Structure formats: structure tokens, C-alpha cells
Amino acid sequence: MVRELLSPEVGKKLILLGNEAIVRGSLEAGVRFVSTYPGTPASEIGDRFAVIAKEAGIYFEYSTNEKVAMEAAAGASFAGLKSLVAMKHFGINVASDSLLPIAYVGTRGGMVVIVADDPSGWSSAQSEQDSRYYPRMGHIPLLEPSNPQECKEVTKFAFELSKQFEIPVIIRTTTRVAHTRSPVTFGQITKIDGKGRFIKDLERYNTLPPNVIALHEKIVEKNEKIRDFFEQSELNFIVNKKKSKFGIITSGVSFNYVVDALDELGIKIPVLKLTTTHPLPRKKIIDFLKLLKSVLIVEELEPVLEKDIKVIAQEEKLKIEIRGKNLVPRAGELTPEKVLLAISKFLNKKPSFNFDLHLKKFKRVDVSRRFPVMCPGCPYRPAFYAVKEAAGEEVVLGGDIGCYMLGIFPPANAADFILNMGAGEGVIHGINKASDQKTIAFIGDSTFFHAGIPALMNMVFNKSNPLVIILDNLTTAMTGHQPHPGTGITGIGEKTRTIVIEDMVKACGANVKVVDPYNIQEMISAVKESLKSKETSVIVARRECRLLFLRKAKKADIKLNKFQINPKRCNKCGICLERFGCPAIYKDEKGFYINEELCNGCGVCSQICPSKAIEVKK
Amino acid sequence: MKDFNIVIAGVGGQGILTLGYIISKTAMDQGFDVRMAEVHGLSQRYGAIVCHIRFGKKIFSPLVMCGKADLVIGLEPLEGLRNAYYGSKKTVFLLDNYPIIPVSVYLFNKKYPKLEEIGEDLKPFSKKVIFVNASKKAKELAGNVIAANIYMVGAAVSKRLLPLRKDLVFKNIKGVIKPKYYEVNEKVFNAAFEV
Ligand code: SF4
Numbered sequence: 145m146v147r148e149l150l151s152p153e154v155g156k157k158l159i160l161l162g163n164e165a166i167v168r169g170s171l172e173a174g175v176r177f178v179s180t181y182p183g184t185p186a187s188e189i190g191d192r193f194a195v196i197a198k199e200a201g202i203y204f205e206y207s208t209n210e211k212v213a214m215e216a217a218a219g220a221s222f223a224g225l226k227s228l229v230a231m232k233h234f235g236i237n238v239a240s241d242s243l244l245p246i247a248y249v250g251t252r253g254g255m256v257v258i259v260a261d262d263p264s265g266w267s268s269a270q271s272e273q274d275s276r277y278y279p280r281m282g283h284i285p286l287l288e289p290s291n292p293q294e295c296k297e298v299t300k301f302a303f304e305l306s307k308q309f310e311i312p313v314i315i316r317t318t319t320r321v322a323h324t325r326s327p328v329t330f331g332q333i334t335k336i337d338g339k340g341r342f343i344k345d346l347e348r349y350n351t352l353p354p355n356v357i358a359l360h361e362k363i364v365e366k367n368e369k370i371r372d373f374f375e376q377s378e379l380n381f382i383v384n385k386k387k388s389k390f391g392i393i394t395s396g397v398s399f400n401y402v403v404d405a406l407d408e409l410g411i412k413i414p415v416l417k418l419t420t421t422h423p424l425p426r427k428k429i430i431d432f433l434k435l436l437k438s439v440l441i442v443e444e445l446e447p448v449l450e451k452d453i454k455v456i457a458q459e460e461k462l463k464i465e466i467r468g469k470n471l472v473p474r475a476g477e478l479t480p481e482k483v484l485l486a487i488s489k490f491l492n493k494k495p496s497f498n499f500d501l502h503l504k505k506f507k508r509v510d511v512s513r514r515f516p517v518m519c520p521g522c523p524y525r526p527a528f529y530a531v532k533e534a535a536g537e538e539v540v541l542g543g544d545i546g547c548y549m550l551g552i553f554p555p556a557n558a559a560d561f562i563l564n565m566g567a568g569e570g571v572i573h574g575i576n577k578a579s580d581q582k583t584i585a586f587i588g589d590s591t592f593f594h595a596g597i598p599a600l601m602n603m604v605f606n607k608s609n610p611l612v613i614i615l616d617n618l619t620t621a622m623t624g625h626q627p628h629p630g631t632g633i634t635g636i637g638e639k640t641r642t643i644v645i646e647d648m649v650k651a652c653g654a655n656v657k658v659v660d661p662y663n664i665q666e667m668i669s670a671v672k673e674s675l676k677s678k679e680t681s682v683i684v685a686r687r688e689c690r691l692l693f694l695r696k697a698k699k700a701d702i703k704l705n706k707f708q709i710n711p712k713r714c715n716k717c718g719i720c721l722e723r724f725g726c727p728a729i730y731k732d733e734k735g736f737y738i739n740e741e742l743c744n745g746c747g748v749c750s751q752i753c754p755s756k757a758i759e760v761k762k
Numbered sequence: 763m764k765d766f767n768i769v770i771a772g773v774g775g776q777g778i779l780t781l782g783y784i785i786s787k788t789a790m791d792q793g794f795d796v797r798m799a800e801v802h803g804l805s806q807r808y809g810a811i812v813c814h815i816r817f818g819k820k821i822f823s824p825l826v827m828c829g830k831a832d833l834v835i836g837l838e839p840l841e842g843l844r845n846a847y848y849g850s851k852k853t854v855f856l857l858d859n860y861p862i863i864p865v866s867v868y869l870f871n872k873k874y875p876k877l878e879e880i881g882e883d884l885k886p887f888s889k890k891v892i893f894v895n896a897s898k899k900a901k902e903l904a905g906n907v908i909a910a911n912i913y914m915v916g917a918a919v920s921k922r923l924l925p926l927r928k929d930l931v932f933k934n935i936k937g938v939i940k941p942k943y944y945e946v947n948e949k950v951f952n953a954a955f956e957v
């Protein structure tokens with residue numbers, strides 16, 4: 145199915161995710177170089193290119209982190225190729241250090257940066273970041289599509305814009321755009337061959353002062369030209385254009401909710417839909433505001449447009465009431481009903497539907513939470529279990545970003561904080577220095593390569609002694625099993641040199657032990673031992689992600705053991721379920737059982753059961 | 763036809779996105795505009811998952827408005843109940859009667875409600891609540907519960923809860939599975955029409 149993205153058939157219609165539409169749009173624009181670090185809600189962009197890049201004659205890589213990905217894409221663009229770099233919202237924090245100077249010196253071949261925000265955190269912890277501040281900080285043009293078809297068109301437009309003005313262009317999506325599927329009509333694919341070439345031009349690429357000041361002036365000027373260009377763009381348009389007391393300005397996914405809410409209310413008022421949201425098409429906005437007495441800005445997360453528009457109105461001395469975040473919620477993603485309520489209040493109308501009353505009808509039975517859990521057979525579960533057995537409840541546990549975040553839920557309770565990639569190590573070092581407490585930091589393999597190495601070196605360099613447990617499941621599991629530098633395979637499936645984690649750790653100067661977390665006793669003693677160390681010590685808990693293993697086993701027709709609980713031996717202590725918590729184990733009034741369909745045959749529960757009641761099913 | 767709104771709820775790993783894709787693709791093949799809102803990432807690991815599908819002449823929002831679902835498909839009964847508020851007096855809830863107990867029930871000593879209680883609680887949010895044997899049938903015919911999603915879409919079509927054509931739905935089922943599984947999926951799909 146993925147290969148259909150390469151179809152030469154103009155006019156073909158496929159149901160695509162917003163992310164897939166961005167891939168198609170890039171192909172139609174003639175993209176030649178793609179880099180990314182996997183992060184949901186942007187991951188499908190890289191994943192699709194991983195499948196089609198070779199056939200399409202495009203270079204594709206999973207880079208070690210977003211900063212490196214950004215720099216690689218800039219390099220390709222400096223050499224004259226059209227390049228795309230994709231990341232989730234937090235990725236742009238990592239990459240911003242490069243992004244700003246890249247924008248200053250300007251790109252050549254056309255360079256598009258995709259950043260996918262995740263309001264409500266459907267696939268992220270950390271924060272409800274609004275990445276629309278970056279373009280404002282970096283003088284970078286910003287485009288915000290509202291649906292998959294627009295994703296495709298906007299991507300093509302972004303490449304042209306970038307090429308014409310020699311500046312990187314950011315396309316910002318949100319989960320409900322990136323992960324919405326809808327029909328997308330194909331255009332012509334552009335094929336370009338041949339190598340790029342970097343042309344030396346120090347006047348351009350030198351960011352040392354005083355040149356940096358000249359570059360700053362230049363980028364501000366460029367932005368004004370781009371603003372003029374945006375004034376003409378049909379990507380910004382008005383629905384129901386007429387003089388009216390009330391009107392709405394909106395962008396991105398919120399536009400859809402606005403249309404539906406007005407439809408629901410049976411009201412037609414002017415709506416300005418903005419797609420080029422930085423620099424703002426000032427004249428277009430002024431003309432629109434002049435039609436109205438009162439305007440509501442409907443946007444997700446922060447009042448970004450609202451503030452910019454308030455400045456414009458003030459500068460133009462327009463007599464207009466501007467409302468926004470005093471009616472539209474700031475935290476959490478917007479939904480059709482939230483927008484309907486906000487617009488109803490704005491217009492002083494009663495909504496046709498009383499949501500509060502509706503929700504109140506619901507109460508009687510308790511709907512227990514269903515938080516996500518680590519898979520049956522997941523190697524993280526025994527690692528966490530062993531840490532708790534070895535170190536008790538007092539030790540401070542630094543969590544990090546990956547499937548092992550799920551360890552924060554009971555029964556593992558294996559994180560006292562979770563911040564951002566690499567922060568488990570970084571923060572635990574600070575706690576170690578500031579207190580006498582025992583400290584352990586968890587970090588996944590892909591995250592270690594992404595952000596863990598500087599923090600580990602810092603521990604050694606500055607003489608602290610936390611235990612770092614690198615949970616190495618030989619893949620980037622959470623985002624969909626992408627390869628990383630430790631896997632020996634590139635993004636397009638070619639063999640490459642494996643960077644061995646324990647060698648890396650040794651090079652950083654820390655003690656290291658490699659343990660199989662399926663061996664509970666060994667894992668427990670390793671943790672006990674390492675906690676005694678006065679130096680930084682590392683345990684690499686290595687065992688392949690169970691999902692990945694199952695896939696391979698299925699292909700190779702390997703039959704897995706299934707485990708069962710022998711009711712004659714089980715004394716119903718509950719350890720396997722309440723302390724270990726494999727989701728394949730359950731209980732009822734009579735006893736404890738293993739759901740054969742869910743059991744992935746790791747056998748760890750049989751080591752944990754003190755009564756030796758868990759055995760292979762014959 | 764006015765817009766048709768579906769909410770599919772279930773547990774990560776049950777094939778909700780596949781089911782959603784089959785429905786969306788069929789709707790497109792029948793000439794409708796479609797939006798399907800998916801959830802990826804962490805919740806796919808056995809967490810609660812909701813997918814929205816809207817189709818009609820021209821669709822904007824990918825999310826179904828509270829109270830506006832025509833059909834709620836619960837691949838798991840408690841997940842159907844969790845999304846009650848998408849329903850109102852014109853909504854049909856089609857639920858697999860096969861519970862998957864969330865770990866929180868064990869950890870916090872909660873009770874998983876009886877199916878009758880779930881049906882009762884859904885009353886103010888529905889015109890009708892229908893329980894079907896999807897997982898059980900799938901297990902019986904295909905050897906495991908994975909194909910329950912195929913049974914569910916079959917049940918929705920056969921009970922005329924979904925304005926989509928049976929032949930096109932099956933064509934699109936074939937579009938997402940490997941040829942060696944055609945036969946068994948066809949069996950499961952057709953079983954939903956026999957009752
Ligand atoms: S740990 Fe062993 S004895 Fe305890 S409940 Fe589980 S199977 Fe029974």
C-alpha cells in the first residue's frame with residue numbers, strides 16, 4: 145500500500161494520513177533528501193520514505209537526533225537539493241540551535257521543516273508545546289494545513305517558497321491533521337537526477353559578527369517580502385464574506401471545527417482561514433477586521449494569532465473587540481463541542497445541545513481507567529521488577545522517553561519523574577550531587593544515542609555515582625521499530641557498522657555490565673552490585689523488543705511456548721499479577737490464570753512465582 | 763444523505779485502525795467525502811483507543827461532535843461505555859460482548875461491570891444497544907480473536923447500521939489482509955450476516 149504513494153497516475157485518489165500526504169507533496173515537489181528522527185505524530189513521514197526512498201531515487205536517513213537531522217537537511221539544501229526534515233514538536237527544541245542560523249544564512253535548494261505538535265498529548269508526555277513560537281523567534285515562514293489534501297498542496301507550496309526566498313519553511317501540523325485520513329488527489333511527481341554541489345560563498349555562510357548583524361537585517365527584510373507574497377496567496381481565504389457585526393479568524397484543524405459549529409448553529413458569519421500564519425498577511429487581516437465589530441480568534445493551545453492580531457489592530461487603530469483565549473480553552477486539544485461552546489458564547493446564542501446536562505446522565509458504573517501497558521513478554525517489565533527487588537522503594541528513579549515511560553504506572557512504579565529525552569540521566573546526576581540518596585536513571589537504547597551520551601560523560605567527568613540502566617531492546621520501539629546506530633541497519637535497510645553501546649559507555653569512562661533482563665536473578669544481583677559503586681556505573685539490560693521478536697518468529701515459523709498456572713501449586717499470593725503485572729495474567733474468584741492468547745512466552749513469570757506454580761503448557 | 767458519524771472504541775491491538783480504514787475506504791469508493799481521526803503511539807499498547815470516522819457530501823471536522831454519533835462500535839464493551847457521550851437518542855451502540863479486563867481493575871480492586879449494567883448505563887445515550895458475539899465467533903472460525911473487527915463491520919452492515927455496500931466492504935477487507943487469510947476472514951465476515 146505504501147508504494148502507491150509513488151503512483152505516477154495524476155488524478156488518482158487515495159485515502160491518506162496527513163503525514164502521507166506530506167510525503168506525496170514532497171515527491172510532487174521534487175524532494176531529493178529526507179532526514180528525520182522518529183517522533184509521533186510525525187513518524188509516518190520517515191517511515192513511508194524508508195519504504196519508498198530507494199525506488200524513488202531519494203536519499204533517506206533516520207538521523208541520531210533532530211538537530212543532526214536538521215543539519216543534514218540544511219547541508220543537502222546548501223548543495224542545491226530540495227530537502228525535507230521531519231520531527232515531532234519536541235524535536236524542534238533539540239534542532240532549534242541549528243535552525244536559527246540556517247535561516248539566517250539561508251538555504252539554496254529549498255528546505256522544508258515539518259513539525260508536528262500534539263495537543264492533549266495523544267502520543268507524547270513532556271508538555272503541550274506550541275511550536276508556532278519558533279517561526280516568530282527565527283524569522284521563518286510558517287504554513288499550517290487543515291487536512292490531508294491541504295498537507296499535500298502546502299508542502300508543494302513550501303518547497304517553491306523556500307526555493308524562491310532562499311529560506312527554510314516550517315509546516316506545522318497537529319495530531320488531528322497529521323493523523324487524520326481523508327481522500328487526497330494526486331498530481332504530477334517531479335523527478336530530478338544528478339548530484340548537488342556546494343558552492344563556496346563565505347559572505348553568505350559566515351555568521352561571525354559583524355556579518356551576523358547584516359544577516360539579521362537581511363532576514364527581517366526577507367520576511368517583509370514574504371509577507372507581501374502571502375497577501376496574494378489563495379491559501380488564506382474568507383468564507384461567508386460580508387459586512388457583519390461578528391467574525392472569526394482561525395487556522396489549522398480549528399478551521400474545521402469552526403465550519404461545523406456555525407453549521408450546527410445555523411449561522412453564517414465571515415470566517416478568515418489563515419494557512420500562512422507567519423509572517424501574517426497583514427493587509428488581508430486588516431481588510432477583514434474592517435468588516436467587523438467583534439472578532440473571535442479560534443486557535444489551539446497558545447494565543448499566538450490572537451496576540452499578533454491584537455498588535456496589528458492596535459497599530460492600525462481599529463475599533464474592534466478581539467476575543468480568543470477568554471472563550472477558547474488554552475489547555476487540551478480543541479474539539480467540535482469546545483469550539484461550538486466558545487462560538488455560542490461569543491455570539492450570545494444558546495447551543496442546540498446542552499453538553500453539561502448530557503454528561504451528567506452518565507455516572508452509575510465505574511469505568512476503570514485503561515492506561516497503556518508494556519506488552520506481555522516486554523523485557524522492560526522484568527528490568528523494573530528487578531530494580532524494585534534490588535533497590536527497594538527509597539531509591540530515586542529517573543525515567544525517560546520511550547515505551548519504558550509506561551513503567552510510571554503501577555505495579556512497576558519505576559519512575560519518580562519523566563521530563564524529556566536524556567533528562568533521566570541529566571537530572572538524576574543533579575539529585576545525586578545534591579543529596580545522599582541512591583539514584584538510578586533509566587534510558588532506552590535509541591534515546592541513549594539521541595541524548596544520553598553527553599549526560600553520561602558529564603556524570604563521569606564530574607564524578608557522580610548514579611546507576612544508569614540502559615534498556616536496550618535493539619530498536620526504537622515506541623514510534624514503530626525504527627533502526628538506530630546500535631542496530632547495524634540504516635533507515636533504508638542497508639547494512640552498516642553497529643555502534644556497540646557498551647563500547648560507547650566504556651569510552652565515556654563508566655563501568656559497564658551487560659545483563660539479560662529475562663534472567664531475573666542476574667539482573668537483581670547486577671543492580672545490587674552496581675549500586676555499591678562509588679563511580680558512575682552502567683547496566684546494559686539487553687533483550688529484543690518482544691513485538692519485534694514475535695514478528696521474526698512468525699516469519700521463521702518458530703512456535704513459542706505458552707505458560708500456564710498450575711492451580712495445585714498456586715497459593716494465590718498474587719505476586720505475578722499485582723507486583724509483576726504481565727497483562728496476560730488475570731484472576732477471578734477461584735484463582736489465577738494466564739490468557740493463552742496474550743502470553744508471549746517469555747517465561748519470566750515462572751521465575752518470579754515463589755511457589756513454582758507457573759510452567760510451560762504442554 | 764446527511765453526514766454519517768461513527769466512533770470506534772476499543773483496546774490497543776484490536777485492529778481498530780484497520781477496521782476504520784476499511785470503513786473509510788468503502789465510504790470513499792461509494793463517492794463520499796471522508797475524514798477518519800486516528801490515534802497512534804503509546805495508547806496502541808493495550809490502552810483505550812478511539813477512532814472517529816465521518817462521511818458525507820463534504821466533511822470538515824475529523825472528530826465527531828459529542829452527542830452526534832450515528833453509530834458507536836465498541837470492540838470491547840467497557841470501551842463502548844467509556845465513549846457513551848458521543849451518543850444520543852438516535853445512536854446505536856454495537857458492542858462485542860467480550861470483555862478485556864483493564865489491569866487497573868486488579869490493581870485498585872475495582873469491579874468490571876456486568877454487560878447488563880453497561881447496556882443499562884448506555885440507555886440515556888442511545889436508541890438501541892446491540893451486543894454481538896464477535897470475538898467468540900472469530901475464535902471459533904479463525905482460531906483467535908483478531909478477526910473480531912471483521913465480524914463487527916459485517917454485523918454493522920448486515921444490521922443496516924452502516925450505509926455501506928457489503929461487496930465493497932469485503933473488497934476493501936481483502937485490500938488490507940494477506941491473500942492466505944482471505945478465506946478465513948470471509949468466513950468470519952459472512953458469519954455476521956447469518957444470525
Ligand atoms: S505468583 Fe505464583 S503462587 Fe502467586 S498467584 Fe501467581 S502463580 Fe500463584
Ligand code: SF4
Nearest residue numbers: 726743744746747749
Ligand atoms: S510467560 Fe508469563 S510473563 Fe511472559 S508473557 Fe507469558 S504470562 Fe507474561
